[in-house]
Amino acid sequence: MNEGWYRLLSIVVLIVGVWEGPMSIVYRLVSDDGGTVLRAANYLPSPWCYAVATAAALFAYGVLAVLDTGRKKAPARQNAA
Numbered sequence: 001m002n003e004g005w006y007r008l009l010s011i012v013v014l015i016v017g018v019w020e021g022p023m024s025i026v027y028r029l030v031s032d033d034g035g036t037v038l039r040a041a042n043y044l045p046s047p048w049c050y051a052v053a054t055a056a057a058l059f060a061y062g063v064l065a066v067l068d069t070g071r072k073k074a075p076a077r078q079n080a081a
Contacts, residue, residue, distance in 0.1 A: 006071035010064055017060020024053040
């Protein structure tokens with residue numbers, strides 16, 4: 001993959017991670033939402049929805065770290081080929 005794909009995947013993971021993490025918590029606190037497919041953590045009862053939303057955000061952060069490492073190595077792989 002070239003650097004463009006890494007950037008695109010990073011943006012997608014960031015959007016999904018923020019939406020399923022902090023935004024899910026905000027929707028739960030502000031509107032007492034019961035959950036939708038787009039905010040799956042809100043289907044859970046009160047203490048668990050916050051834990052799952054936090055875990056989703058941390059998982060997205062880990063995936064972003066892996067993608068950033070791959071993006072930094074992409075030019076070296078393209079020059080070697």
